[in-house]
Amino acid sequence: MAMSKRRRAIMFRRAQYALLIVIVALIAVFADWEDIRRSFFNVDTAAKMFPTVIQTALVNTIIYSAFGFAIGLGLGLLLALMKLSPVAPWRWIATAYIEFFRGVPALLVFVALSVAVPLAFGLKFDINSTAGLALGIVGSAYIAETIRAGILAVPKGQIEAARSLGMSPGRTLVTVTIPQAFRIILPPLTNELIMLIKDSSLISVVGLTAADYELTKFGRETLSRSPSLTPLLVAGLCYLIITLPLGHLSRHLEKRTGGRKIGTPESTGLGVSA
Amino acid sequence: MKSSDVVTDVAVEITGLKKSFGPLEVLKGIDVSVARGEVVCIIGPSGSGKSTLLRCVNLLEEPTDGKIVVNGVELTDPDCDIDAARTRIGMVFQGFNLFSHLSVLNNLTVAQRKVLKRGEKQAQEIALRNLERVGLSEKVNAMPAQLSGGQQQRVAIARALSMDPSVMLFDEPTSALDPELVGDVLGVMRALADEGMTMLVVTHEMQFAREVADRVLFMDGGYVVEEGPAAQVIGDPQHERTKSFLARVLDPTHQGPSA
Ligand SMILES: Nc1ncnc2c1ncn2[C@@H]1O[C@H](COP(=O)(O)OP(=O)(O)OP(=O)(O)O)[C@@H](O)[C@H]1O
Ligand SMILES: [Mg+2]
Secondary structure, eight states: OOOOHHHHHHHHHHHHHHHHHHHHHHHHHHSOHHHHHHHHOOHHHHHHHTTHIIIIIIHHHHHHHHHHHHHHHHHHHHHHHHHTOSSHHHHHHHHHHHHHHHHSOHHHHHHIIIIIHHHHHOOOOOHHHHHHHHHHHHHHHHHHHHHHHHHHHSBHHHHHHHHHTTOOHHHHIIIIIHHHHHHHHHHHHHHHHHHHHHHGGGGGGSOOOGGGOOHHHHHHHHHHHSOSSHHHHHHHHHHHHHHHHHHHHHHHHHHHTTTOOTTOTTBOOOTTOO | OGGGSOOOSEEEEEEEEEEEETTEEEEEEEEEEEETTOEEEEEOOTTSSHHHHHHHHTTSSOOSEEEEEETTEETTSTTOOHHHHHTTEEEEOTTOOOOTTSOHHHHHHHHHHHTSOOOHHHHHHHHHHHHHHTTOGGGTTOOGGGSOHHHHHHHHHHHHHTTOOSEEEEESTTTTSOHHHHHHHHHHHHHHHHTTOEEEEEOSOHHHHHHHOSEEEEEETTEEEEEEOHHHHHHSOOSHHHHHHHHHHHOGGGOOTTO
16 A cells, blocks of 8 residues: 655654654653752752852853953954955955964963963953953954955945045045944854853963852852752853843844845945045 | 136046056047036947946046046046045936935935035035935935835935035936836936036936937947937937947837847
8 A cells, every 4th residue: 555755754754753752751751850950950059159140250251251342343343454455464464363363272362361471471461351352362353254244245336425425435434334344244243242252261261269250160160069060050041141132133133134145246345445 | 625626617528538447448538528517418338338437537437548627627637636526526326325324314414524524514404405406305314225216316316416516427327217216316317407517427318318418429339439419419310320229229129139
């Protein structure tokens, strides 16, 4: 008795649901719920983490990320403009920087800034500067490429209109090209911010005092005192409090600016060329 | 900056203009003189160099050779302050090119404030006056994306006018518009011509050229092949190439494969 293709597809889908139900049922019956609850979600441990996890750890994570993103944006914009410069050496320097910092682990940069640079130059950064600089230096390498793509995606006609109204190349860049580029790259830029927030956990390689703990370090410290997964779960949830809305925002912006894809053929020129 | 204008009867003087893109020579020696207050329409087949000629007049394209003088200022002089000169040369594009991140009002005021250094209040007054001229006062706070093509083009004209130009360049201003929107834009241009604005208009609107232009230039293959009063060039063309071009444009059933 030959089954139709369509019928076979329906049967196959039903079989998958059945399998899932069996697996869930087995887990429900055989798992040691008490044990799981103790290791994953120990209410006492979780309760003890509050309010420090918010007041110190979450706040520090946000502060480090904000510093890092601000520096990353500034440096990234500078690098993007250097890469688009008609002056070749600027392009070479920017390319070298971008390739270097995209190619080495971010952790290395954190160690360098917290240990090597202070040793070599006799400088001492406070913790916000170290975190901000390290995150900014690494982040800018990625952000620069995004901004560059955004600038190139601004339609040539916009720049020609500005120039034909008598705006100088610099004025055009500031008044037309950069504002439009940022509108175009808002979605990928939001993703870069999310990456940067997650990378802020790397600061824990720099021996921190308790007041400087960010989420990951705070989670690990709590973990060493009460060995269960709970502290990490709480820390993880705190990250999600920031990153989920950002991810949502990014997708929303993507939809809103939809249709304008970076690197379309019509995209050209920069307000810098005559 | 009006004072820097040398008052002459000649608004635009183009002599021996050549322009190449790499090995491709697009303009092969153009001589055109436009009197103050004159309306000159440029017609010709696709690829003949009409846009390139127009874009050379405000140096959006750098001429390979030749001389361009606008309002007595030689733009091709290496020492010329091209940004200052451009404030007196309005340009209207086929694709409107309104600043998409700015409202209609800011589209009209941004260059007034940042380039001409006019105060906010004065810039807005001038903007509103020019919006009224193109019949779009009620759109002052709209964003460009909220406007029809015809409305966008009229705002673009108002934006150029807000700089108080003495010459206006139009590159196929109605070619991207739905047929029913063409009339509004041509109406605005006609009014501008009546007010005595010096205009260079690249267009395929033969009716407009016939009625509004003081002079028509026919371009083909990088040369001005024929020029004269509109009635003559369009009504009674002398040159073979002008005849065949007009036959194609005026009677679409004769459309050749390249039209
Ligand atoms: N930036 C450029 N680089 C290379 N070639 C170009 C460039 N701009 C124009 N050209 C070439 O120059 C020639 C003339 O172009 P132009 O745009 O001036 O023609 P046109 O008369 O305006 O035509 P159309 O009626 O299609 O607008 C074409 O062959 C075009 O491909
Ligand atoms: Mg053209």
